[in-house]
Amino acid sequence: MEGNSSGEPAADQLMTTTSRHQFGDDPDEPAVAISVIENMKEEYGLFVWPCSIVLAEYVWQQRLRFSGATVVELGAGTSLPGLVAAKVGAHVTLTDDANKLEVLDNMRRVCHLNKLHCNILGLTWGVWDASIFTLCPRIILGADVLYDNDAFDDLFATVTFLLQNSPGSVFITTYHNRRVP
Protein backbone atom coordinates (compact mmCIF):
# COMPACT_ATOMS: atom_id res chain seq x y z
CA MET A 1 0.00 0.00 0.00
CA GLU A 2 1.34 3.42 -0.90
CA GLY A 3 1.40 6.08 1.77
CA ASN A 4 1.51 9.85 1.82
CA SER A 5 4.62 11.87 2.70
CA SER A 6 4.17 11.05 6.41
CA GLY A 7 4.08 7.32 5.67
CA GLU A 8 0.35 7.06 6.48
CA PRO A 9 -1.96 5.34 3.95
CA ALA A 10 -3.77 7.92 1.80
CA ALA A 11 -7.37 8.62 2.91
CA ASP A 12 -8.68 7.23 -0.38
CA GLN A 13 -6.96 3.91 0.25
CA LEU A 14 -8.33 3.70 3.78
CA MET A 15 -11.85 3.81 2.34
CA THR A 16 -11.20 1.00 -0.15
CA THR A 17 -12.26 -2.55 0.71
CA THR A 18 -12.67 -5.78 -1.21
CA SER A 19 -15.91 -7.67 -0.54
CA ARG A 20 -16.41 -11.32 -1.45
CA HIS A 21 -19.71 -12.65 -2.75
CA GLN A 22 -20.45 -16.36 -2.94
CA PHE A 23 -23.04 -18.27 -4.95
CA GLY A 24 -24.09 -21.89 -4.63
CA ASP A 25 -25.54 -24.09 -1.90
CA ASP A 26 -22.37 -25.00 -0.03
CA PRO A 27 -20.94 -22.00 1.89
CA ASP A 28 -17.68 -23.90 2.49
CA GLU A 29 -17.27 -24.68 -1.19
CA PRO A 30 -19.10 -22.01 -3.22
CA ALA A 31 -19.69 -22.79 -6.86
CA VAL A 32 -18.84 -19.20 -7.79
CA ALA A 33 -17.07 -16.48 -5.80
CA ILE A 34 -16.67 -12.89 -6.95
CA SER A 35 -14.47 -10.27 -5.31
CA VAL A 36 -15.52 -6.64 -5.66
CA ILE A 37 -13.43 -3.56 -4.95
CA GLU A 38 -15.54 -0.95 -3.17
CA ASN A 39 -14.82 2.58 -2.09
CA MET A 40 -16.93 4.25 0.59
CA LYS A 41 -16.87 7.69 -0.94
CA GLU A 42 -19.71 9.73 -2.34
CA GLU A 43 -19.93 7.88 -5.63
CA TYR A 44 -22.90 5.56 -6.03
CA GLY A 45 -21.11 3.37 -8.56
CA LEU A 46 -18.30 2.38 -6.19
CA PHE A 47 -20.51 0.59 -3.69
CA VAL A 48 -22.33 -2.78 -3.88
CA TRP A 49 -25.98 -1.84 -3.36
CA PRO A 50 -28.40 -4.47 -1.96
CA CYS A 51 -30.28 -4.52 -5.29
CA SER A 52 -27.10 -5.71 -6.93
CA ILE A 53 -26.79 -8.65 -4.54
CA VAL A 54 -30.41 -9.64 -5.22
CA LEU A 55 -29.98 -9.41 -9.00
CA ALA A 56 -26.68 -11.34 -8.87
CA GLU A 57 -28.40 -14.14 -6.95
CA TYR A 58 -31.18 -14.15 -9.58
CA VAL A 59 -28.56 -14.49 -12.34
CA TRP A 60 -26.99 -17.38 -10.45
CA GLN A 61 -30.38 -19.12 -9.98
CA GLN A 62 -31.13 -18.61 -13.70
CA ARG A 63 -27.61 -19.50 -14.85
CA LEU A 64 -28.71 -21.86 -17.60
CA ARG A 65 -30.64 -19.00 -19.19
CA PHE A 66 -27.60 -16.72 -18.96
CA SER A 67 -25.01 -19.19 -20.23
CA GLY A 68 -24.06 -18.14 -23.76
CA ALA A 69 -26.40 -15.12 -23.73
CA THR A 70 -25.36 -11.60 -24.70
CA VAL A 71 -25.85 -9.39 -21.65
CA VAL A 72 -25.61 -5.63 -21.13
CA GLU A 73 -25.65 -4.24 -17.60
CA LEU A 74 -26.76 -0.60 -17.30
CA GLY A 75 -25.59 1.60 -14.40
CA ALA A 76 -23.50 -1.38 -13.41
CA GLY A 77 -21.29 0.35 -10.84
CA THR A 78 -19.39 -2.42 -9.09
CA SER A 79 -21.10 -4.84 -11.53
CA LEU A 80 -21.85 -7.89 -9.38
CA PRO A 81 -24.80 -9.20 -11.51
CA GLY A 82 -22.84 -8.81 -14.75
CA LEU A 83 -19.81 -10.50 -13.25
CA VAL A 84 -21.90 -13.50 -12.17
CA ALA A 85 -23.37 -13.63 -15.68
CA ALA A 86 -19.83 -13.67 -17.12
CA LYS A 87 -18.84 -16.42 -14.68
CA VAL A 88 -21.68 -18.64 -15.92
CA GLY A 89 -20.74 -18.11 -19.56
CA ALA A 90 -22.56 -14.99 -20.76
CA HIS A 91 -20.95 -12.45 -23.12
CA VAL A 92 -21.13 -9.37 -20.96
CA THR A 93 -20.86 -5.64 -21.55
CA LEU A 94 -20.69 -3.63 -18.34
CA THR A 95 -21.74 0.00 -18.69
CA ASP A 96 -22.01 3.10 -16.55
CA ASP A 97 -22.20 6.86 -17.03
CA ALA A 98 -19.52 7.80 -19.59
CA ASN A 99 -18.47 10.72 -17.36
CA LYS A 100 -17.73 8.49 -14.34
CA LEU A 101 -14.21 7.49 -15.25
CA GLU A 102 -13.40 6.27 -11.75
CA VAL A 103 -16.37 3.88 -11.86
CA LEU A 104 -15.36 2.59 -15.30
CA ASP A 105 -11.75 2.14 -14.12
CA ASN A 106 -12.96 0.22 -11.09
CA MET A 107 -14.95 -2.11 -13.38
CA ARG A 108 -11.74 -2.91 -15.27
CA ARG A 109 -9.92 -3.63 -11.99
CA VAL A 110 -12.72 -5.88 -10.75
CA CYS A 111 -12.81 -7.85 -14.04
CA HIS A 112 -9.05 -8.31 -13.82
CA LEU A 113 -9.28 -9.37 -10.17
CA ASN A 114 -11.84 -12.06 -11.05
CA LYS A 115 -10.07 -13.09 -14.27
CA LEU A 116 -13.16 -12.23 -16.32
CA HIS A 117 -13.26 -10.74 -19.80
CA CYS A 118 -16.14 -8.28 -20.06
CA ASN A 119 -16.48 -5.32 -22.40
CA ILE A 120 -16.47 -2.05 -20.47
CA LEU A 121 -18.38 0.82 -22.00
CA GLY A 122 -19.27 4.36 -20.99
CA LEU A 123 -23.02 4.53 -21.69
CA THR A 124 -24.94 7.50 -20.36
CA TRP A 125 -28.71 7.02 -20.39
CA GLY A 126 -30.44 9.09 -23.04
CA VAL A 127 -27.21 9.77 -24.94
CA TRP A 128 -26.78 8.21 -28.38
CA ASP A 129 -23.07 7.60 -28.86
CA ALA A 130 -22.05 5.34 -31.73
CA SER A 131 -21.24 2.50 -29.32
CA ILE A 132 -24.87 1.97 -28.28
CA PHE A 133 -25.80 1.08 -31.87
CA THR A 134 -23.49 -1.94 -31.75
CA LEU A 135 -25.22 -3.47 -28.71
CA CYS A 136 -27.71 -6.26 -29.35
CA PRO A 137 -28.26 -7.80 -25.93
CA ARG A 138 -30.51 -10.75 -25.27
CA ILE A 139 -30.72 -9.68 -21.63
CA ILE A 140 -30.41 -6.15 -20.20
CA LEU A 141 -29.68 -5.93 -16.49
CA GLY A 142 -30.05 -2.95 -14.19
CA ALA A 143 -29.70 -3.11 -10.40
CA ASP A 144 -30.95 -0.08 -8.45
CA VAL A 145 -31.08 2.12 -11.54
CA LEU A 146 -34.54 3.50 -10.66
CA TYR A 147 -33.49 5.73 -7.77
CA ASP A 148 -33.65 9.23 -9.27
CA ASN A 149 -36.97 10.39 -10.77
CA ASP A 150 -35.17 12.96 -12.91
CA ALA A 151 -33.27 10.19 -14.72
CA PHE A 152 -36.26 7.93 -15.45
CA ASP A 153 -36.99 9.32 -18.93
CA ASP A 154 -33.38 8.95 -20.06
CA LEU A 155 -33.07 5.46 -18.58
CA PHE A 156 -36.29 4.28 -20.21
CA ALA A 157 -35.26 5.85 -23.55
CA THR A 158 -32.04 3.81 -23.47
CA VAL A 159 -33.80 0.63 -22.34
CA THR A 160 -36.47 1.06 -25.05
CA PHE A 161 -33.82 1.59 -27.70
CA LEU A 162 -31.93 -1.56 -26.67
CA LEU A 163 -35.13 -3.65 -26.51
CA GLN A 164 -36.13 -2.48 -30.00
CA ASN A 165 -32.63 -2.96 -31.38
CA SER A 166 -32.64 -6.56 -30.22
CA PRO A 167 -36.07 -8.15 -30.74
CA GLY A 168 -36.91 -10.75 -28.10
CA SER A 169 -34.64 -9.16 -25.51
CA VAL A 170 -35.74 -8.50 -21.94
CA PHE A 171 -34.93 -5.92 -19.26
CA ILE A 172 -34.47 -7.34 -15.76
CA THR A 173 -34.15 -4.89 -12.89
CA THR A 174 -34.20 -4.83 -9.11
CA TYR A 175 -35.73 -1.85 -7.34
CA HIS A 176 -35.21 -0.54 -3.83
CA ASN A 177 -38.27 1.20 -2.42
CA ARG A 178 -36.73 3.95 -0.26
CA ARG A 179 -40.00 5.77 0.36
CA VAL A 180 -40.73 6.26 4.02
CA PRO A 181 -44.37 5.16 4.62
Ligand SMILES: C[S@@+](CC[C@H](N)C(=O)[O-])C[C@H]1O[C@@H](n2cnc3c(N)ncnc32)[C@H](O)[C@@H]1O
Ligand atom coordinates in the same frame (compact mmCIF):
# COMPACT_ATOMS: atom_id res chain seq x y z
C1 LIG B 1 -27.52 3.23 -6.99
S1 LIG B 1 -26.15 2.95 -8.07
C2 LIG B 1 -26.31 1.20 -8.45
C3 LIG B 1 -25.00 0.61 -8.85
C4 LIG B 1 -25.04 -0.90 -9.05
N1 LIG B 1 -25.93 -1.25 -10.14
C5 LIG B 1 -25.45 -1.59 -7.78
O1 LIG B 1 -26.62 -1.93 -7.63
O2 LIG B 1 -24.58 -1.80 -6.92
C6 LIG B 1 -26.71 3.71 -9.62
C7 LIG B 1 -25.76 3.55 -10.76
O3 LIG B 1 -26.29 4.18 -11.92
C8 LIG B 1 -25.28 4.95 -12.54
N2 LIG B 1 -25.90 6.08 -13.24
C9 LIG B 1 -26.54 7.13 -12.70
N3 LIG B 1 -26.99 7.98 -13.63
C10 LIG B 1 -26.60 7.44 -14.82
C11 LIG B 1 -26.77 7.86 -16.18
N4 LIG B 1 -27.41 9.01 -16.48
N5 LIG B 1 -26.26 7.09 -17.15
C12 LIG B 1 -25.62 5.93 -16.85
N6 LIG B 1 -25.43 5.47 -15.58
C13 LIG B 1 -25.91 6.23 -14.57
C14 LIG B 1 -24.42 5.42 -11.39
O4 LIG B 1 -23.11 5.83 -11.82
C15 LIG B 1 -24.39 4.17 -10.51
O5 LIG B 1 -23.38 3.28 -10.88
